[in-house]
Amino acid sequence: MPDIETLLHEKRVFKPSSEFAKRANWSKKTTNEYRKLGAKSPERFWAKMAREYVTWFTPWKQVLRWKPPFARWFVGGKLNVSYNCLDRHLEGENAWRRNKAAILWEGEPGDSRTLTFAELHREVCKFANVLKDLGVKKGDRVALYMPMIPELAIAMLACTRIGAPHSIVFGGFSAEALRDRINDAGARTVVTADGGFRRGKSVLLKAAVDEALTGAPGVENVVVVRRTGDPVAMQSGRDRWWHDVMAEASAKCPPAKLDSEHPLFILYTSGTTGKPKGVLHTTGGYLTHVASTSHAIFDLKEDDTFWCTADIGWVTGHSYVVYGILANGATTVMYEGAPTHPGPDRLWSIVEKYGVTVFYTAPTAIRTFVRLGDEHPKKHDLSSLRLLGTVGEPINPEAWMWYHRVIGGRRCPIVDTWWQTETGGILITPLPAAVNTKPGSATLAFPGIAADVYTEEGVPVRPSDGGFLVLTKPWPGMLRGIWGDPQRYREQYWSKFENIYFAGDGAHRDRQGYFWIMGRIDDVMNISGHRLGTMEVESALVSHEDVAEAAVVGRPDDLTGTAIVAFVTPKGGIRVDGELVGTLRDHVAHQIGAIAKPADIRFTDALPKTRSGKIMRRLLRDIASGRETVGDTTTLEDYSVLARLRESDET
Ligand code: WT7
16 A cells, blocks of 8 residues: 555646747756756756856865765855855946845835845945944854844845854744744844834834843844834843944955855744754855756846745745845845735735736745635736746645636746755756646756655655655755754654655655655545545645635544544635535545545634644644644744634534
8 A cells, every 4th residue: 555645636737838948047958957967966966056156265175075964065165145145246247236126125014125236235244244343253143033124134144244144033923932042042142123014013023022032141232123113122231223333334344255064044943843943054055056946946037026925034035035036146025014915915016016027925825815816916917927936835736727827827837846944945846948837746856856755664656656755865955954953853854764854745756757745744644544645635625616725634533543624714705504515525525535525624714824824733633633732832823713713613
């Protein structure tokens, strides 16, 4: 019996248009050559990427030193990330980019700012000097707890300029979560703002910092950006206003020549389970990975306006709002606020306003927009778009088709990109000119990436069978460890199969070798001895015209071992009754098979999600089986959802 069964059968195939292919950065030919090179020698392929996409002060002596599970890339090489994102766009043949927009920023209230590469460089140098004046030295960790404002990107780049690894804590996290992360990283400096705007209200950040610091005695300095104008308490000797310290700072700051393996940042994972892990990324390999994938996958051109809607507090924002995009000298859009504020068309109005050409967002957002209705995107001119991307979860084919049709006007290729906080950059993805896409599949591994699907015994699965998604060789953007916990690093990622990275996801490959990611392996249910991915049942539910979103979990059942419980959010205006329950159960049986028929269907107007939009199935499992909710809920987006779910009628 296969390790994980797959019952999803998606037959639609989309070929790259010849018009798109003609202009693509990576043609089919180039891609195929790289694929061959990457398969034969990943090290030679990545060395080529490192030469092509990164400027080094000192060349490396060895491409890879691999002592499993510890990798070092571009050993002996020296570089600086802020130099690669800024200075090199101001010099020589690129000097014309001085006055090109680096950041197009839109605040939630509708204010906007543009920073050119020259301006951003100036601000970064100044803030790097501010950090130095505060006593921040190479290797010191700096915690950033900020809204999505340009100062966040400035602070990140300033840290990289002097070799101080940053630890960004998403501005939606609580004081408690912030305190844990500050202490774990041992940060002595915190950069924050009075607050940030979210759904028309201000989220008070400095107040949360004050609370966090009551239990973080190591912090010596706090720099505060004035964003909302909310009153804040400034503690003398510790707290300073950004505008005061910047007014006196010099705009000259040579970039530190850092070792390729110098720590670049720590990022705590979203923590759907257990204590947060400080994922460590370093300099040369990470930059090579994010710069090359940005150019190849997002097809970045000089005249592109790239918008990744992720918050910089997540890895997606690190890699594809800031580092990978600016390293290519491309223009990146940053938006401060909620996607549906003040109206459900906010994102589409931003696409129209800035003429966004490449748009990268999450399936959870797409499903929200499906639910809100086509009239909102249709109010706006989206004809500037030429390429779309998704990341964060498996996208159900119906949401993919909607994205393709309503947002992409049927002309934009879609890149469904699979990766993780731990992987640093994209690993499994279509290349838009070279790979046919199938709705719901992240398609193939990027050149130089060795991905496979293993059985429990550690051998590749047969075509069409499901199993454990693994990486059989190191790659440059991979995490170098968990901050302060090498043992957990080994156990978490390298212990299931010897010297093989196990991602935690289930997947299967079809006869063309395409990867179909089925989500976290702990989201797999065992129904009468059949292992089914929750995501496939969800996809089947969402393919019904009355359903906007669905989450599926298992609950213990005497008869079948596990019974399927579905939490369903119907589309607006749909009547919820016993008839709909029957219809949906039959629909799932028809789409997948009787084995996948949910035992219970519960209707709810919202699902519990982490702040990065992942459904917290652990909580749903507890509710489905009538248990008390246990464990960490500090990352929950909307606590009230939980209470409402408990009340939701079991039908
Ligand atoms: C997990 C990583 C990568 C940045 C955002 C999330 C799921 C991610 C896809 C995709 C199916 C995906 C996986 C992965 N995931 N992208 N295209 N298709 N699943 O980072 O919070 O570290 O989460 O997100 O389960 O392991 P993260």
